[in-house]
Amino acid sequence: MIVKTSLSFALFFVSAVTLRVMANDEPAIEAQIIKGTVSAAKWIWYPDHRVPFRRGKAEMYCRTKFKLDHPIKAASIRFIADDRGELFINGQQVLEAQTSKVGEYLRQGENIIAFHAVNTDSGFGLIFRLDGTFTTGENFFVVSDHNTKTTAVAEEENWAQLSFNDTGWLDAVEFGDASETPWSLYNNIVEKVGSPEEIAAWRKQKEDAFKLDAAFIKRLNAEPFYPASLTWVNEQPFIQINSCNYPPVLRLGLTPGTVQTDDFIFKMKNSHLKFYEVGTSPPLIRDTNGHLDFEDLEKEVNRILKLSPDAYVVLGFHFATNTIDWCKQNPDEAIGYATGPVQDEDSIPRRNDETRGRRLRPSPASLKFQKFAQECIVDFCEFIKKQPWKNRVNAIRPSFGVSAESMYYGSAYEMPDTGKAMTRQFREFLKKRYKNDDELRQAWHSEKETLENALPPSKEERIGANLFFRNPASCERKVLDYYECMHETMVDFKIGLAETVKKNLPGRLVGIYDGYEVGKFYPPEGEHTLTERLLRSPAIDFLSAPYNYGPDTRWAGKYGIKVHIPSTFTRYRKLSFLEADIRTYVSTLNDGLRHRSPLESVSVIRRDMMHNLFDRDGIQFHQFGGGYSPDWFNTPLLREEIDKSIEVVDFVRKNTFSHSISKIAVIYNSKEFSMHGPRMRVYPFMVELKLINLTSLALSGHIFDLMSLETFLQSKQSYATVVFLNTFTTNPQ
Missing domain, CATH: 2.60.120.260 (Galactose-binding domain-like)
Known part of the structure; x- marks a missing residue:
């Protein structure tokens, strides 16, 4: 049943919300850790x-x-x-x-x-x-x-x-x-x-700010545990806890303990926003009791709950620069690069861009690192179990790779992974694919390689004929085999982390950053091509991803093209989180994506919430820099807009049956990325072609369903038109 009147009313309500620009309000006294002058x-x-x-x-x-x-x-x-x-x-x-x-x-x-x-x-x-x-x-x-x-x-x-x-x-x-x-x-x-007196007073205020009082701890300890799960009502996703269906809306990019973050959390405590995410990337060195140090994370969760006592938290664990010392002790388990040896971290230009530079990081192909990482996750779960707020933790997000986004370090230009661990993994992959050396040599058009001595492709082999697409019926089959192995290895590593969470901390949702399929233009080393493999895993509940970068997809008035294909998630009954890192008019980040007026900022929030509704996914409001700069969403206008938008979308979801009425299917092939030659990185015209086509379709007024070929073949819906957006690849036949 489709309740059209409910949908029409809700859309009118959103558009009719009065837009008024209020002056930024003063931070709440509860959000100020330090009272008075410190020094x-x-x-x-x-x-x-x-x-x-x-x-x-x-x-x-x-x-x-x-x-x-x-x-x-x-x-x-x-x-x-x-x-x-x-x-x-x-x-x-x-x-x-x-x-x-x-x-x-x-x-x-x-x-x-x-x-x-x-x-x-x-x-x-x-x-x-x-x-x-x-x-x-x-x-x-x-x-x-x-x-x-x-x-x-x-x-x-x-x-x-x-x-x-x-x-x-x-x-x-x-x-x-x-x-x-x-x-x-x-x-x-x-x-x-x-001064000594100033330091002592400051320490006391900081300690009190991150400490939960005895009465609240008693309340938390008395709370029963209700598992978190994904449920679908009217073909729309919800996070269910204790029979309550909550809107899948999350806030992250926070630095609890700073005035900007604390003020936002405190002033939203009675809103429809219930989920907050904080993460940790602790030194991977165990103390005398054999445990990792999660003290900073403990303080941040304490602070969130002190400001918003009914909140739920999502906790992240990121393997990043904290793995460098482990790699120094285990050099054979590190990522290798076809372009040269590992560089000193301080010598890498644009140090914050982890897609660049040959960084010392562990290879996800390393069985030793996989075991070590899973042991760290077990320690993380044990830490959570001991906290009074353990039952408020509804989801865990383990992460690895560039900006926690499951991409190989150095993937833009450095051609990973040629390390010893990946070499072993590649040979095992080939033994499963080819029966013997003769079959391998025939596929690769080579007389020298064997299943025992095959190496990851060199820089010259990856460049190959330097065309836009690779020929699978040529010696480039080696490179294509390698990319498939590489993508499988990264996905299996992430699934291993998720399974560890599920085993040691049951009743929580588990998700990662992955599934970046539409419109990205990294080389194959940095692409995601196995989203369905992730979604088939019982250990994965949600994936997160942003919009495509660039003003043509992000600015107010633009369509907002996602890198996820939402229909794939709907088919698997998993949750796609859109990361809405909206540079609002409050932001000081000047990267060409900032919305300079309150009207633009509000319109983008509304657009994103409508995507959230029509694509049947979740949304996570994120900012970069945490407490370094003004919180991108912390003004009376933006807080009210987020709260009202959540309320309206939640109303529609619970009162309107959702199904597609589109007559146009747009088929997108993410596996094409593995076929890209190096010139695609320099001249990403195919990427632009896809984005132009998608944008043109969106602005034409025609309703269309973007989907993978697998989703299309399983769909029971009849389409009048089918557009194959990027089926440009070939097979050996």
């Missing part, structure tokens, strides 16, 4: 550069004058300059090694502390504290604050001298004290520039 020292900068988080170069010269009434017995100075700074006391440069003993630079009477601070990229700031003792036994201190004089240019050579006239310089602007973000996210700034 006398303040982060400062030249006042014409008032935005401390902008990108680009900036310089500041500053001077702080002060008078000392007695001779000096001893003194030290502590400072942090973002990105670097030179210190001068009374005109003399003080090297970093000398900062603990600067009494000799000071004198009774007038003194001057001067800095030349330089920022090369991202945010900038300077904070310092000078502590000393007079010969009388009395203590004194001097700190950075608005009284510091600053300029952007100091042409005179004597600018750091006491005698220099700085009357034309401007008072510094203060960004905040030592607890101010983003700096406090990466270093304990209070510990570095605070």
Whole structure:
């Protein structure tokens, strides 16, 4: 039965929500861990550069004058300059090694502390504290604050001298004290520039903020455990806990313990948003009791529940840079690269882009690493079981690869994986495919390889004829066999992690980032071609993926092309999560995808929630950078929009039977990626062709179903038109 009136009413309700731009509200007092001023020292900068988080170069010269009434017995100075700074006391440069003993630079009477601070990229700031003792036994201190004089240019050579006239310089602007973000996210700034009294008070407030009170712990311990499961009502997915069907809406990209994150969680505690995700990538070194350290994760979950007592949490475990030491101890189990040896991490350009560079990471083909990773997951599950909030954990997300997205490290240009572990795995794969050496040689058009000595393809073999597509009836069959083996290996590794979770922490959903099928243009080393293999596994409940990148698919007014094929998930009764990393008007991330107005931001949230409804999937609102910058969704307007949209979509799902009325089927072949030659990476015209076709179909007003060939063949629906969007590959026949 289709209740058309309910759907029409709901869509009208969404579109009729009044769009009003409210001023950003003040953070709730409950969201502020630190009450009052933490330190006398303040982060400062030249006042014409008032935005401390902008990108680009900036310089500041500053001077702080002060008078000392007695001779000096001893003194030290502590400072942090973002990105670097030179210190001068009374005109003399003080090297970093000398900062603990600067009494000799000071004198009774007038003194001057001067800095030349330089920022090369991202945010900038300077904070310092000078502590000393007079010969009388009395203590004194001097700190950075608005009284510091600053300029952007100091042409005179004597600018750091006491005698220099700085009357034309401007008072510094203060960004905040030592607890101010983003700096406090990466270093304990209070510990570095605070007084003993300030440090003690700060520690006490931090401890209290991440600790659950006894009454709430008692409540959590008394709560029964209700398994989480996926259920389908009216052909729409829900997360079911204790017979309640919750909308599959998740919030992640959070840094509990920062004002931005905490304020969002606290102000949404009575909303329809019930699920929050936090993750960990702990050092993979066991303590004296044989356990990994999950203390930071424990604090973050405590903080979420302290702010939103009825929330559920999704916990992630990421294998990333924390595996480097393990690889150093087990070099034969690491990824190898056809383009050269592993590089030092610090020497890799664009270090944050893990698709680039030959990084020291474990190979998913390594049986030793598989065993080690599963042991880490077991330890993770045991840790969760011991927590009072264990029954609030409804899902686990283990992850590996570039940005936790199941892609091989260095997949863009470095041609992984030629390591010893993958070599062993490739030979085992070939033994299952080919009966003997003769059959292998015939398929590969080669006389030298055998099942015992075959190696992963070299750089030259992967380049091959350098055409757009590989010929499976030629020597390129070797490369195609390898890619199939590689993709199977990554998928089986992830399934192994998921199975470990299911075995050791039953009753939780398990998901990963994977299934990036539509419109991606990485080489085959970085593609996902085995989504159905994942979805067939009983251990996998959901996969997550973003939209395609680029303004043509993400901007307001655009269709929003996903990389998932939702119909595949519906067929398997699994959940596809759309990662809505919407750069709202609040975002400071300037990557060409930012929505510059409240209207644009709201329209994209509504578009994404409608995709969420019509594609029968879930949605996860995500931001990059956590508490480093303003929360992308934390304004009254955006919080209300998310809450109302969840409510409306939930109403429609529960009151309207969902089925397709499309007469057009669009067939998409993700396995084509393995056939791509290297020129596809340089000239991804086929990718653009697919996106243009999909966008044109969407904007034409015609309703169409995007699906895999397997889904189409199993569908009972009759289609008037079938479009084979990218069936360009050939087989050996």
